[in-house]
Amino acid sequence: MKHILKIVAQRIALGFLTLFAISLIITFGVELLPGDLAQSILGQAATPDAVRVFRIELGLDRPAHLRYLDWLGGMATGDMGVSLANKRQISELVGIRLSNTLFLGGFAALIAIPLALALGILAALYRNSLFDRSINLVTVTSISFPEFFIAYVLILFFAVNLGWFPGISNVSTELSLGDKLYRTLLPAATLTLVCVAHMMRMTRASIINLLSSPYIEMARLKGIKPMRIIMRHALPNALAPIVNVIALNLAYLVVGVVIVEVVFVYPGLGQLLVDSVSKRDVPVVQACSMIFALVYISLNLFADIISIVTNPRLLYPR
Amino acid sequence: MNNIIKILLSAPFSAKVGMIIITFYLIVAIFAPLIAPYGEYYLATPIAYEVWSSDYPLGTDNLGRDMLSRLIYGARNTLGLALTITVLAFLLGGILGMTAAALGGWVDQILSRVNDVFMAIPSLIFALLILSIFGTTIPYLIGTIVILDATRVFRIARATAMNVAVMDYVEVARLRGEKLGWVIRKEILPNIAAPLLAEFGLRFCFVFLFLSALSFLGLGIQPPTADWGSMVRESAALIAFGDITPLIPAAAIALLTVAVNFVVDWMLHRSSGLKDVS
């Protein structure tokens, strides 16, 4: 047990180290700019006075390492600084949007994960059957589509032609859960389509890989029923790869949400990020990036830990 | 040569369709000026969003430029940029990955750890961050995506090269006293060429979709250059009126990536041998 705690602790430490490295890249990326940020944003035409004032506003007059420490401390305590564009507290901007994004991602995940696992297992079981081949064709096609293409096709059919769902998903806190779900159905469906294809293909591949192993043949030769072979012999060993697939796709959901939010004008973090990038509102971009990176890394870390604690080789060392 | 033709002919139907589509795109991209009815930036009419007609087969865009011509030039711009980025990413990631695998030891450790950190950053977020700092100019765009993509190439190149590097024939070459370059070029590369080629197709799709996504967000290839992602963005408003024009450049993107994926699927199936057949 001590052994496994040590490995888990190492993974967590590695996760923190990665986050630290990312925070360095996020803050010191600014330093790589030829000239400096103030000059670059205001353009060559700006008066030296204007640039100087702006530089103080950005805090560029202070040494880089102090700025970094302040920023990191602020992030840790929830004070993310002030937006350049509208001078509002970033934490205010982020708060509600983050929960909206997580809502959309969670909604999509709830549909996508069971669907993908079921399809993946079925395709693996009936490998090379008509079902497998056709679903393979469909998934290859759908992972090849840009998200905005799927989104617009859905809008065209379900919002414009049929008028069943709204083409713009403006949600607010006053809405009931049912309304919220109704309005987010199209963006969630878009995300689901893209991510089911990925997840299903990966699930199928890992199960097929497993079914060819000698211990599965042994189970067959022991006269075990096919369903029991899947449940007892294949699934426990497939757990780690499947959890990995899920985590990877959840991470993808959180990040892939950016484009879908833009298409559906959904008030999420991705929208804010894209707006801020075009306005070059660097502090907001930095805060959003850090939040996305945190979610992304935590999900991957979670998958790693699951696969460690379910591995008997690590649980019960020789 | 005969061999290659034989292999191509043995491809399944979907892969053949894929190859034909890719060839078609390449021809359009290369001969764009000869095919397009109007110039890339030519303001054909003062009327924005003109409907489909014999003069303008797909109508005009928000500035009154011919959609079809823009679409044809877009093939050139987007494809060219995506190819450039993928090739650069393969050179960078591939060489580093194979070197890490061939040398092993601390070189491998350092390269892999640095790569892990880069891979832990969600790529779209990373790209947006860099673009917000440096502004949306093509060289920074290329540099950013090349680095992001190279990390993925590094991982697969290192993993496949690792499988080869443990082979006795590589040890034979090292014991003979061969230089690192020779070992990589003659012993490792020929044996991982097939999976790397398939990966090239996948990475190309990814880059292509990524570039289109950035352009769609208004952060990629900047106007007035014709580009499919930005064309969707510029005409997106039409969707609300049931007009499918904005879907055409999007479909152009989708069709190409589907075609590449069909070919890649077949190549992966081939390189994995008969394992999946029963």
Add this chain to the structure above:
Amino acid sequence: MLVDMKDNSGSESEPLLQMKGLRIEGLSENGWQEIVCGIDLELKRGEIIGLIGESGAGKSTIGLAAMGYARDGCRITEGDIIFDGIELRTASEEEKRKLRGTRISYVAQSAAAAFNPAHRLLDQYVEGPVAHGLLSPDRAKEKGRALYRSLDLPDPENIGERWPHQVSGGQLQRMMVAMAMSCEPDLIIFDEPTTALDVTTQIEVLKTIKEIVVDRNVAAIYVTHDLAVVAQMADHLMVLRHGKLVEVNSTGQILKSPQQEYTRNLLDARSRDEKTPSQIPNPQTLLSIDSVTAGYGKGPDILQDISILVERGQTVAVVGESGSGKSTLARVITGLLPTRSGAVSLEGELLPAELRKRGKQQLQKIQMIYQLPDVALNPRQRVRDIIGRPLSFYLGLQGKQREQRIFELLQQIELPESFIDRIPDELSGGEKQRVCIARALAAEPELIICDEVTSALDSIVAKAILNLLQRLQNELGLTYLFISHDLDTVASIADQVVVLYAGRIAEQGPKSAVFQPPFHPYTRLLLSSVPEMRQGWLEETLSSRETQAGIAREVKITEQGCPFVERCPVSIDDICAHSRPPIHTTTASGHTFACQHSAEALLEDSK
């Protein structure tokens, strides 16, 4: 009563298993091809039949077909498989499923792969009887523990609670044999159950199989490439080649008077024909290994204090089981693994410990030949490039000269000139190994290290490779360092023998001295563990003192004392476990061994 019993066990003359005109096809690159071409087989209750053949003989496929099972990429196309009156070819999947595990069970080659890593061993034992509704889980567990006990497995009450990765290879294999017995079947299929094991471990598994099959009167099909092994068990032998029957007869008849040429070749290939040591007038030291200690990373010393002298023109064989450090020794000599202490010198010149500090000429003088020719040749290079590269790299040969030399080398390894344009995929295993030899020769080396060069080959091919190596040595005066776990191979090629155990030299000297009394206790165990081509050998060996003390134990690397102490039948309490054994010399020149006992005492003991 008598009549009743007869009814219960079926008619005595009625065969338990009958295969008639069995044909099986396998999917290859060229479509479906026949891999089993019309085989008949009959097996009575309690009878054991051995299926013998080299790779590609179709023996495993036939074994599985006896369960009505064909692997992915195989299909049974013709013939009858009748098990106790049930036609398995027409039986439904459900009917076959009910037979499998209960009445016919299977033992695979690698237990490490065939046990599910996600479940405890006893749970996997219990699964069969419980899933088939024969026993309650508790009762099945109880029976499992009882079986473990009767098979002398260590800690039988608790070993079942362990996970597959926590048990050693030999024990795991025995537990799989036990698992096959869990439903008390009528027939067990053994598919090369000892092939991947060391000789001493092999004996431990053979003992278990014998206890299960022979003593409990279960019928068995024993699939193997090793005649000597199956001769210990089988009543009848079927010799197979390319999916066809060569001959079938009682084991005694096959061993005594084989009817077919091919069977005779198989028997010959296993017979030990001793090489008479070459006499060299002025012995000259080529390679000297001096007190070398080495290990990987921060791990323990895999090699401890190794000193070996190799004389020019001689063959020095290094023998030992897996984990003895013999392959590590090759890595140290070639510089792949730098020594921790000690020195390696060639022709009196000290070799730098690290590979990259060695000069081109130093590298040229030592060449390697590997165990697996499949991975020793780059599949993307033609024979021309493979053999030609050392010629241009070391000797600067180009164009016509190089081509000429490649042809000469091909001639030396007995391959036609047309092979120059082939890629490895177009060569058989033996031909690949010949190309590897040619590549080593091309460098014109002083020393060739042969690392298990015949272990992966079929016995007839292996014998041809050994003959080739011997002929090349006679003609070119080559020096070999020959690493092997196979004492027969060593006996047929070596002049000098070094016996390694747990990273230390147990005994070394001229072959005649090492393989004759006085024996080091470990050498004696090894010699007694090599299967002999006669019936009754297994019983004799199992009853010997060496085997009883030495099998079913793992090799342990120790910091102090004699590493062999736990397996030694003559170990001395207190002394052997704590103090390093002294090195004794005998009257034979260069013969030394490490033991607390003197040569005289061991000689006395050998009698």
